Amino acid sequence: MRHLLSIGDLSREEILELLDTAESMHEVQHREVKKLPTLRGRTIINFFFEDSTRTRSSFELAGKWLSADTINLSGKGSSVSKGESLRDTVMTIDAMGVDLMVVRHMASGAPAQIASWTGCSIVNAGDGTHEHPSQALLDAYTMRRRLGGDLAGRHVAIVGDLTHSRVLRSNLLCLRTLGASVTLVAPPTLMPSGIGPWADTDGFGTSYELDDVLPTVDAVMMLRVQRERMSGGFFPTPREYAVRYGLTPARLARMPEHAVICHPGPMNRGLEISADAADAAQSLVLDQVSAGVAVRMSILYHLLAGEGSTS
Amino acid sequence: MTTPPLLITGADLAGAGRGDLLVADGRIVAAGPDAAAEAPGGTARTDADGLVALPGLVDLHTHLREPGREDAETVETGSRAAAAGGYTAVLAMANTTPVTDTAEAAERVLDLGRRAGYVDVHPVGAVTKGLAGAELAELGLMAASRARVRVFSDDGRCVHDARVMRRALEYVRAFDGVISQHAQDPALADGSACCHEGEHSGRLGLPGWPGVAEETVVARDVMLARHTGSRVHIAHVSTAGSVEVLRWAKAQGIAVTAEVTPHHLMLTTDLLAGYDPVYKVNPPLRPAEDVEALRAALADGTIDAVATDHAPHPRQDKEHAFADAAFGMLGLETALSVVATTMVTEGRVGWREVAQVMSHAPARIAGLAGQGQPLEPGSPATITLVDPGRRVSVDAALSQSLSRNNPWHGRELTGAVHLTMLRGQVTAREGLVWGGVA
Numbered sequence: 001m002r003h004l005l006s007i008g009d010l011s012r013e014e015i016l017e018l019l020d021t022a023e024s025m026h027e028v029q030h031r032e033v034k035k036l037p038t039l040r041g042r043t044i045i046n047f048f049f050e051d052s053t054r055t056r057s058s059f060e061l062a063g064k065w066l067s068a069d070t071i072n073l074s075g076k077g078s079s080v081s082k083g084e085s086l087r088d089t090v091m092t093i094d095a096m097g098v099d100l101m102v103v104r105h106m107a108s109g110a111p112a113q114i115a116s117w118t119g120c121s122i123v124n125a126g127d128g129t130h131e132h133p134s135q136a137l138l139d140a141y142t143m144r145r146r147l148g149g150d151l152a153g154r155h156v157a158i159v160g161d162l163t164h165s166r167v168l169r170s171n172l173l174c175l176r177t178l179g180a181s182v183t184l185v186a187p188p189t190l191m192p193s194g195i196g197p198w199a200d201t202d203g204f205g206t207s208y209e210l211d212d213v214l215p216t217v218d219a220v221m222m223l224r225v226q227r228e229r230m231s232g233g234f235f236p237t238p239r240e241y242a243v244r245y246g247l248t249p250a251r252l253a254r255m256p257e258h259a260v261i262c263h264p265g266p267m268n269r270g271l272e273i274s275a276d277a278a279d280a281a282q283s284l285v286l287d288q289v290s291a292g293v294a295v296r297m298s299i300l301y302h303l304l305a306g307e308g309s310t311s
Numbered sequence: 312m313t314t315p316p317l318l319i320t321g322a323d324l325a326g327a328g329r330g331d332l333l334v335a336d337g338r339i340v341a342a343g344p345d346a347a348a349e350a351p352g353g354t355a356r357t358d359a360d361g362l363v364a365l366p367g368l369v370d371l372h373t374h375l376r377e378p379g380r381e382d383a384e385t386v387e388t389g390s391r392a393a394a395a396g397g398y399t400a401v402l403a404m405a406n407t408t409p410v411t412d413t414a415e416a417a418e419r420v421l422d423l424g425r426r427a428g429y430v431d432v433h434p435v436g437a438v439t440k441g442l443a444g445a446e447l448a449e450l451g452l453m454a455a456s457r458a459r460v461r462v463f464s465d466d467g468r469c470v471h472d473a474r475v476m477r478r479a480l481e482y483v484r485a486f487d488g489v490i491s492q493h494a495q496d497p498a499l500a501d502g503s504a505c506c507h508e509g510e511h512s513g514r515l516g517l518p519g520w521p522g523v524a525e526e527t528v529v530a531r532d533v534m535l536a537r538h539t540g541s542r543v544h545i546a547h548v549s550t551a552g553s554v555e556v557l558r559w560a561k562a563q564g565i566a567v568t569a570e571v572t573p574h575h576l577m578l579t580t581d582l583l584a585g586y587d588p589v590y591k592v593n594p595p596l597r598p599a600e601d602v603e604a605l606r607a608a609l610a611d612g613t614i615d616a617v618a619t620d621h622a623p624h625p626r627q628d629k630e631h632a633f634a635d636a637a638f639g640m641l642g643l644e645t646a647l648s649v650v651a652t653t654m655v656t657e658g659r660v661g662w663r664e665v666a667q668v669m670s671h672a673p674a675r676i677a678g679l680a681g682q683g684q685p686l687e688p689g690s691p692a693t694i695t696l697v698d699p700g701r702r703v704s705v706d707a708a709l710s711q712s713l714s715r716n717n718p719w720h721g722r723e724l725t726g727a728v729h730l731t732m733l734r735g736q737v738t739a740r741e742g743l744v745w746g747g748v749a
Contacts, residue, residue: 085627086631086635088627088630106634107635108516108634109515109516109586110633112585113586113632113633128516128517130515130517131516166516169514193508193513193519194513195510195513198510198514
């Protein structure tokens with residue numbers, strides 16, 4: 001594994017190996033001294049062209065606990081407005097001698113383009129509305145811990161603004177590769193383009209009715225609905241969205257008792273998720289955050305400490 | 312300037328059978344099997360056995376970037392690329408800096424073209440001032456200028472306001488002008504839209520550019536053309552739905568013409584999977600079903616012309632994230648090869664039809680009297696010789712253009728331009744450009 005650009009590049013075995021390594025990393029997190037010497041002397045740049053406190057601090061801690069030298073860079077706005085090409089921007093950093101770049105960018109595909117230009121390993125920390133692989137891995141990690149087994153045969157509903165969600169695309173690939181069945185739930189305006197043929201090819205379900213799906217789920221993943229989508233006319237009002245697609249207390253009661261609730265955050269309480277659901281015993285929201293560091297340690301470990309990458 | 316007469320021997324004359332062409336004083340003086348008999352002493356000879364002679368190619372849609380972006384292309388370098396690609400006339404789009412929206416700006420482009428001398432450069436005038444879509448540019452003054460502008464377009468932007476489009480169509484009727492419409496409803500596909508809306512845009516997370524954003528404008532504009540009795544031309548048609556509308560409109564006798572680009576005849580939306588901005592173009596590459604419909608429409612005459620939408624960009628404008636990179640790809644030097652590969656070698660059309668869609672029809676649409684003439688005595692000796700069987704491996708580095716955003720790099724195509732002649736003067740041979748004519 002040289003880069004982590006898309007979950008689609010990973011086999012089932014590779015995903016499970018990443019999750020297994022994350023288990024042992026997770027134990028480190030509960031020690032008083034959290035540092036492992038594994039990546040001593042290696043340099044990691046967290047290059048965030050788009051703000052993300054949560055993901056950036058998670059990657060930063062992961063690097064530090066593995067003893068790597070980590071630097072955070074933020075590239076506010078697109079490089080177009082600065083008159084410098086993206087290629088020039090990243091090549092300048094790469095030329096300093098970097099082992100790995102964690103890239104967050106507002107444009108889909110930017111990490112893949114950067115990987116084609118530079119010599120270092122690239123981790124996609126979220127690109128536009130394309131993918132967010134480390135989020136999908138930590139979601140799988142958290143669900144696996146709570147539900148047991150390796151998620152094969154489990155039923156996961158993913159609900160919300162699917163069109164604009166990179167979390168959706170990575171989770172879909174991850175869960176299908178692990179053998180889970182997936183149902184996407186959203187109003188038609190928030191379903192991704194070409195969802196019909198896509199669902200047929202990749203073997204997942206779609207529904208416009210959350211109530212029909214909930215009784216058979218093992219996990220429900222509520223995605224953030226941005227209030228600014230309102231201006232695009234994707235749905236009439238936040239009130240209507242909350243009534244039709246929000247995880248209300250009544251819907252919580254429709255779920256099987258063992259079923260869990262995930263949300264990648266930040267949550268819009270009262271819109272896509274009620275406070276009751278967010279704070280319920282089945283909610284994994286804080287477990288997800290905690291798992292995030294362990295999973296990212298695992299990713300960095302596999303990319304930098306794996307065989308053949310010791311040069 | 313006097314050059315000795317030239318006899319081009321043994322070419323297939325635009326699909327009408329083998330014959331010779333006798334050229335003197337910039338004109339064709341004899342054509343056909345008996346032309347050699349009329350050659351006076353001292354006539355030079357060019358063996359064209361196995362080649363196809365076409366009337367010089369005419370491009371309805373070229374971006375030459377000058378004035379404003381001389382780092383991408385100049386009138387001279389774009390003219391050289393055109394000559395290398397078999398073209399003898401190009402229509403230079405108005406979206407330069409400043410915009411070609413006055414008679415003076417149009418005359419300046421005309422003069423730059425004459426100074427370069429490789430092809431006839433005809434400026435396209437903007438429909439609206441500054442391409443802003445609000446107020447009509449000085450269409451009549453551009454028409455009356457030395458540049459004799461007849462084609463008007465806000466290309467790159469759609470004339471989306473129906474009232475403005477209606478007035479423009481009505482107004483240009485006074486001087487037999489035509490509005491070339493970039494059909495893109497901005498409410499359905501805004502400036503960020505960069506990938507055909509469908510399964511690929513969904514998977515890649517790229518902003519979708521649905522075919523319907525083009526089709527609704529085509530439908531509206533053919534109805535406006537019917538209402539006004541004016542001519543409308545649809546630039547770079549890219550979807551099967553637009554073809555359906557055009558087919559219906561033509562059956563009604565509406566004065567609509569349309570063009571298709573070489574890239575929409577061959578390249579498909581799945582090429583965007585690697586996010587390589589060389590494939591970013593507007594309108595976007597479409598699925599194979601659209602490509603098939605466009606080929607069929609070109610073969611049956613629903614689409615009148617092939618136009619390149621040659622859009623040079625320097626590297627730094629393409630080496631951005633896909634969403635931020637510039638739209639457009641090169642096309643002048645490869646257009647004939649792409650049409651030969653997709654249309655002729657597949658048996659969809661013969662060379663007579665290639666002459667139609669790449670020379671006669673575009674010259675007629677643009678009102679160019681000296682271009683697109685039949686290969687007959689009396690016509691200007693404006694001729695493109697094509698080697699129909701030659702395999703070409705496209706190399707982006709071997710280009711007359713200043714830019715290298717060439718989506719055909721590394722592809723194998725069949726059929727290539729051998730020689731280009733403008734009014735008796737050779738302007739290019741085997742991709743190499745001769746000295747300017749002027």
